[in-house]
Amino acid sequence: MKIITTDAAPKAIGPYSQAIIENKMVYTSGQIPLVPETGEIVGGKDSGIKEQTKQVIENLSAVLAAAGSGLGDVVKTTCFLTDMEDFAKFNEVYAEYFIEKPARSCVAVQALPKGVKVEIEAVARISRS
DSSP, X not given: OEEEOOTTSOOOSSSSOSEEEETTEEEEOXXXXXOTTTOSBXXXXXXXXXXXXXXHHHHHHHHHHHTTOOGGGEEEEEEEESXXXXXXXXXXXXXXXXXXXXXXXXEEOSOOGGGOSEEEXXXXXXXXX
């Protein structure tokens, strides 16, 4: 098992790793819309779901890159939204990044860390060493 850490994505805000590699697969922890350089929510707490989703996927992409993978290698995502009214707008941004259409679960949750609107975790193949 190999722990993945990168400064190109927000640091973990708890006792966990940004990602783990095991058997040529990378398992990411959930990414939320924090700007890596500041640790603040992109656009502030009142930012919209599209802006937050874009930042989440950029963070996820950075973690995957550090593991030798990428968005095109993702086989499964799990997505968490605090408001299913945001589902259509979330999907618009998600579809721009996940061209390969990995398997996905998307669920509503009562709350997410720091009061954000979206969190995404992924499982991906390692495409390069």
